[in-house]
Amino acid sequence: MxxxxxxxxxxxxxxxxxxxxxxxxxxxxxxxxxxxxxxxxxxxxxxxxxxxxxxxxxxxILEEAKQLKNKLASTKTIVQFSEHVGPDGRLNGSVTAKEIADQLAKQFNLAVDKRKLQLPQPIKTIGLHEVPAKLHTQVSAMIKVNVSELN
The missing domain is CATH 3.40.5.10 (Ribosomal protein L9, N-terminal domain)
Structure with missing residues (x-):
């Protein structure tokens, strides 16, 4: 049958x-x-x-992921953070995947799930960092994060 x-x-x-x-x-x-x-x-x-x-x-869903990748790849899309820095040049705290996702939503109105960000360890130094993101099984992107010293 x-x-x-x-x-x-x-x-x-x-x-x-x-x-x-x-x-x-x-x-x-x-x-x-x-x-x-x-x-x-x-x-x-x-x-x-x-x-x-x-x-x-x-x-x-694949097309939405590709469009999001294009927006993240734009030279204007740099997530800005201002943090307190200790005397050794390291951050007093750290920048986590959740904070990056929140700032993407706040600064650029882009919704990226924090679990899609492949940040092996929280960012603890100032400067420009690139965070890989797996938006879809076929689409990956790099998110630019700039951490500067709080005045």
Missing amino acids: KVIFLQDVKNQGKRGQIKEVPDGYANNFLIKNKKAVYASPENISKLNGQQNLEAKKAAE
Whole structure:
């Protein structure tokens, strides 16, 4: 019997996959537990419609990430911080990924999730720093952060 998997089933199939399975397994386990439906022409058509919709959404998300990358790559997009500096030239505190994301929203009205910033350690020195950001699986960007001494 051909079924369309509604969710991943270990060692059987992935969500959205159409596969031939034994009748008893399909009726008594997959369909009963709403893990699959019969592969009727109507259900196959619904599946194709859902897959097309998901592909459109994925393309929109990718395009948004590319646009955000272009805005971040602009020479005008430099996140400014003014911090207290100790006598050895190091910051008394540090600049974290959360603060960078907040300042991007405040200074340039760009929404970047702090978890997408790949900052291995908080910034503790003054100067210009580049912070890598993974905006999408296919799109990465560099965010320029300038930390200066507070007057």
